[in-house]
Amino acid sequence: MTALLPEFTAKAAATVTGRVDAQSLLDDLYRRQLFVTRLADKPPRYSYHDLFREFLLERLQERMDREALNAARLRAAEAALADGLVERAIALSLEAEAWEYAVELVCGRARAMLQQGRRATLRAFAASIPIATRLLHPWLDYWLGVASMIDDLTLAREHFERAYAAFLASGESSAACLVAAQAVLGIHMSWATNVGGLLWVKRLDQSATALNSLAPSDRLRVMAALLRAAAMDETYRVNEESIAVAVESAIQELEGTAAGIDANDRFIIADTLQEHALSTGQPALFERTVAAVTPYLADRSLTSWARCHWLISFGTVSGRRYPYALPQP
Secondary structure, eight states: OGGGSSSBOHHHHHHHHOOTTHHHHHHHHHHTTSSEEEESOSSOEEEEOHHHHHHHHHHHHHHSOHHHHHHHHHHHHHHHHHTTOHHHHHHHHHHTTOHHHHHHHHHHHHHHHHHTTOHHHHHHHHHTSOHHHHTTOHHHHHHHHHHHTTTOHHHHHHHHHHHHHHHHHTTOHHHHHHHHHHHHHHHHHSSSTTTTHHHHHHHHHHHGGGGGGSOHHHHHHHHHHHHHHHHHSTTOOTTSHHHHHHHHHHHHHHHSOOTTOOHHHHHHHHHHHHHHHHHHTOHHHHHHHHHHHGGGTTOTTOOHHHHHHHHHHHHHHHSSOOOOOOOOO
């Protein structure tokens, strides 16, 4: 059953098989060179020769009934998760047809996959889940909307519509606020001249009271959307007093040191604040924004997309190139 995992520790082997002597058994197999490789990790990880692993997996399929095999896959998923191998755990939960568990894992991993530019991986995982199950989970719709907004805004809006309606129906106003914000940002980034934007601007304004219930990183994202919405609105509200208050709140949050703020969300709000400073003639706001965000340019979690987008914004607003060093490998 350990063949369900490409690599595994002795602890993972014990979890999957239930054998308390997993460590001694693996060490014996390794000493006898019986198709087992030991990797120099701490704790050591083991793997089977590829052809031998294929043979073992075929034997599992032949000898175990579906229920027993799926139970083994779930134990392997738990072991993979304990070792930090989240995507292997997702794959195993899908093979075990544990759809609810798979949705939970996919939603928990979605942000990291999107930051890594692996939208196709997220979509593939979601596509393996029956549609009847997918439609019961608005967070999955939300993440699929985020994954689609760069290259298929129409599909993204479909996901956002379902997620927004479901969150409203269940009374999750802060989640509905986040969906509306993400839709506004998606429409703003599109080349479709803000088609469909006014509806989402209205929804965002209606749900913005839930802003403070969000985590700091999501709160910054909503703040960015609120400023974009002011520029997208028919009345062009960028000079209203309420927007000035929102801008000051956003820059103070950006200048703060709250834990749990994603570097990418810092640059999304920074990009927005810089453009707002240009459109409203506020050089001091521009300088504050640049000073607050530049320490994070070397953050390893910052995506190339967010870094480049901010640098373009910086150049557009200031008329100069920003010198910076890429993070060293």
